[in-house]
Amino acid sequence: MKILFVSSEVVPFSKTGGLADVAGALPVALRNLGHDVRIATPKYRSVDDQKFGLEKIIREINVHFQNDTYTASVKSAPLPGTSIPVYFISNDYYFDRQELYTTGGKDYPDNAMRYAFFCMASLWMLQALDWKPDVIHCNDWQSALIPAYLKHHLYLRTNEFYNDIKALYTIHNLAYQGSFDRTTLNSIGLGWEVYTIDGLEFYGDINLMKAGIVFSDAISTVSETYAKEIQTPEYGCGLDGILRARSDHLTGIMNGIDYTIWNPETDKLIPSRYTMQNMRGKTICKKHLQKKCNLPVNKDIPLIGMISRLAAQKGFDLISEIADDLFAMDIQFALLGTGEPDYENVFKKIGEKYPSKAGINIMFNNQLAHEIEAGADMFLMPSRYEPCGLNQLYSMKYGTVPIVRKTGGLADSVIDATPETISDGTGTGFSFEKYDAGTLLITIKRAVELYTKRKKSWKKLQANGMVQDYSWTASAKKYEELYKILSR
Numbered sequence: 001m002k003i004l005f006v007s008s009e010v011v012p013f014s015k016t017g018g019l020a021d022v023a024g025a026l027p028v029a030l031r032n033l034g035h036d037v038r039i040a041t042p043k044y045r046s047v048d049d050q051k052f053g054l055e056k057i058i059r060e061i062n063v064h065f066q067n068d069t070y071t072a073s074v075k076s077a078p079l080p081g082t083s084i085p086v087y088f089i090s091n092d093y094y095f096d097r098q099e100l101y102t103t104g105g106k107d108y109p110d111n112a113m114r115y116a117f118f119c120m121a122s123l124w125m126l127q128a129l130d131w132k133p134d135v136i137h138c139n140d141w142q143s144a145l146i147p148a149y150l151k152h153h154l155y156l157r158t159n160e161f162y163n164d165i166k167a168l169y170t171i172h173n174l175a176y177q178g179s180f181d182r183t184t185l186n187s188i189g190l191g192w193e194v195y196t197i198d199g200l201e202f203y204g205d206i207n208l209m210k211a212g213i214v215f216s217d218a219i220s221t222v223s224e225t226y227a228k229e230i231q232t233p234e235y236g237c238g239l240d241g242i243l244r245a246r247s248d249h250l251t252g253i254m255n256g257i258d259y260t261i262w263n264p265e266t267d268k269l270i271p272s273r274y275t276m277q278n279m280r281g282k283t284i285c286k287k288h289l290q291k292k293c294n295l296p297v298n299k300d301i302p303l304i305g306m307i308s309r310l311a312a313q314k315g316f317d318l319i320s321e322i323a324d325d326l327f328a329m330d331i332q333f334a335l336l337g338t339g340e341p342d343y344e345n346v347f348k349k350i351g352e353k354y355p356s357k358a359g360i361n362i363m364f365n366n367q368l369a370h371e372i373e374a375g376a377d378m379f380l381m382p383s384r385y386e387p388c389g390l391n392q393l394y395s396m397k398y399g400t401v402p403i404v405r406k407t408g409g410l411a412d413s414v415i416d417a418t419p420e421t422i423s424d425g426t427g428t429g430f431s432f433e434k435y436d437a438g439t440l441l442i443t444i445k446r447a448v449e450l451y452t453k454r455k456k457s458w459k460k461l462q463a464n465g466m467v468q469d470y471s472w473t474a475s476a477k478k479y480e481e482l483y484k485i486l487s488r
Contacts, residue, residue: 001035001036001483001484002035002036002132002133002135003030003035003037003134003135003137003483004037004038004040004126004133004136004137005023005026005030005037005038005137006039006040006041006119006122006138006139006143006146007020007022007023007039007041007143008041008042008100008115008140008142008143009100010023010039010041012024012080013041013044013046013052013088014041014042014046014100016101017173017309018172018255018388019139019140019172021390022172022255023041023139024079025256025257025472026256026472026476026479027079028082028472029256029472029473029475029476030476031082031083032476033473033476033477033480035483037084038085038131038133039079039085039087040086040089040122040125041086041087042088042089042094042118043075043088043089043090043091044095044097045095045096045097045098046100049075052080053077053078054076054077054088055075056073056074056075056090057076057087058073058125058128058129061073061121063117063120063121064124064189065116065120065187067186068187070091070117071091072089072090072117072121072125073091074089074121074125075087075090076088087125087129089118089121089125091117091121094110094113094117094118112188112206112208113184113187113188115141115142115145115178115208116188118143119144119146119149120145120149120189122146123149123156126162127159127162132161132165134166134486135165135168135483135487136150136165136168137170137479137483138167138169138170140170140172140173140176140209141176141177141178141212142178143212144169144178144209144210144211144213145188145208147167147212147215147216147217148194148200148214148215149190150165150215151215152190152193152194152215153190166217166218166483166486166487167216167217168218168220168483168486169213169218169219169220170221170222171209171212171213171220171221171230171387172387172388173387174209174221174230174236174237174239174387175237175313175385176209177202177207177208177209178207178208178209179202179205180205181205182195182204182205185206198242199211199214200214202238203238207239210239210242213242213243214246216249217249217486218250218251218482218485218486219246219251220250220252220253220479220482221250221251221252221253221387222252222255222409223252223253223255223387223388223408223409223411224252224253225407225408225409225411225412226385226386226387226408226409227250227251228252229385229408231243235385251482252412253479253482254409254412254413254470254475255390255409255475256470256473256474256475256476257394257397257470257471258472259397259471262370262373262393262394262397264281264282264374264397264399267370267374269366270285270288270374271285271288271371272284272288274374274399276399276463276466276467279459279462281374282375282398285374286303286375286376287299287375288371289305289334289371289372289375290303292368293334293359294359295356295359296332296356301330301332302330302331302332302378302447302448302452303331303332303334303376303378304331304332304376304378304380304444305333305335305372305375305376305378305379305380305395305400306333306335306336306337306379306380307337307369307372307391308336308381308391309337309338309339310338310339310340310343310344310362311340311343313383313385314381314383314384315381315382315384315405315440316343316347318382318436318437318440319380319382319440320343320346320347320350321437322438322440325441326441326444327350327354327357327358329444329445330448331444331448332357332359333357333358333359334359334372334375334376335359335360335361336361336369337362337364338362338363338364344362347362348362373391373395373398373400374398374400376395376400377400377401377451378400378401378430378451379391379392379395379400379401379402379403380402381404381405382403382404382405383405383407383408383410384407384435385407386404386407387409388408388409389404389408389409392404392409392413392414393468395465396414396428396466396468396470397468397470399463399465399466400462401429401447401451401458401461401462401465402414402429402430402465403430403443403444403447404429404430404431405431405432405440406432406433410431411431413428413468413470414429414430415428415429416429416431417430417446417447417450422457422461422464425467426464427464428468430446430447431443
């Protein structure tokens with residue numbers, strides 16, 4: 001099959017979140033299954049032409065909206081380590097900027113037009129290349145207009161070249177929807193006929209994510225539980241009604257992880273590699289992490305790791321609420337992340353108050369992320385909601401036992417540890433359901449007690465997690481089935 005994967009960010013070219021990791025990994029797994037898969041993404045300032053070997057393949061294409069025409073060029077380079085073509089939509093006015101989506105912490109005011117241009121240019125590019133995909137796989141609000149254009153743009157819907165191209169739309173995080181003033185509608189190339197409750201209209205504005213949900217041929221999201229959750233008012237972010245209406249077209253497929261990058265047997269970013277059969281290297285990694293975070297070196301003290309964007313969604317309100325009780329315990333804590341200034345300040349103060357127990361790193365550092373995964377005994381993810389989550393999957397591979405709230409992908413991947421589930425091999429971590437600080441503290445205490453008092457059970461729990469297979473191959477096969485259904 002021919003598949004165009006459209007994403008506003010792709011590792012290693014651009015990244016703000018997990019979408020970039022998916023865009024850099026899923027196409028590779030699909031190519032390995034024998035499909036002709038190609039990627040379209042914007043040519044941002046951060047994409048170095050020389051470093052990645054970009055070549056201009058289309059000097060100029062005219063990008064037609066309803067009343068205006070703009071120009072774009074297309075550059076191309078292979079996804080590193082593969083033969084997969086990545087097509088970079090180039091227009092300096094829209095994409096030659098310091099950041100991908102924001103300036104000074106606020107969205108660029110013309111984001112609707114920037115990504116409408118990206119969507120439209122990706123479609124016009126196909127005809128210029130004379131390459132017609134069977135399926136266009138769109139991701140999040142930045143590429144959500146593609147299904148709407150295929151069905152409602154005057155020229156595209158009447159052009160034989162674009163007939164029968166199917167659109168799959170994947171929701172990575174429903175909270176980020178791309179809502180804009182309704183006056184934007186005409187400038188992005190759509191008529192008022194789509195401004196209805198069954199179209200783009202959303203509380204008086206237009207909602208680009210809703211365009212993807214309404215006009216795509218199928219919808220997916222990044223875990224089975226999240227697919228159910230987003231159909232409820234609690235998690236639906238105002239779109240639960242339209243998602244329920246399209247539930248027959250909605251599928252949950254768990255993201256995979258790249259074991260060539262996240263694997264303690266081969267990881268070059270950790271001080272000592274190790275396997276499930278020989279865990280000595282993990283002890284060395286723990287000692288290294290304790291030193292790096294200025295914590296007392298002691299292999300017997302349970303060390304809890306956390307790598308996250310500092311935001312309420314990630315459960316930091318719960319952690320801050322129980323901080324004094326948590327650090328009254330004989331534990332250590334290593335945090336890596338940046339985010340909301342209020343939470344950054346809270347955890348800086350925690351680090352100052354408990355310097356021998358809390359190593360607080362307000363930054364992003366890829367090597368330290370690997371070192372935390374390898375050196376920690378437990379990994380904390382008490383999220384309010386979590387569409388998929390990747391760190392719990394990394395953690396299990398590294399023998400670092402996850403402590404999670406039972407939501408979204410965390411519910412699908414982490415089975416709570418009980419004597420029965422540990423023994424039968426299904427238990428992989430600790431989970432709790434109620435979003436409550438007291439419940440979180442009880443769950444952490446359960447984990448600490450198992451670690452300190454039942455070493456044999458702890459080692460079995462680590463092994464249960466390390467044998468799990470969350471490679472992209474399994475996820476890619478599920479997407480392959482979805483593509484085949486669409487193309488029938």
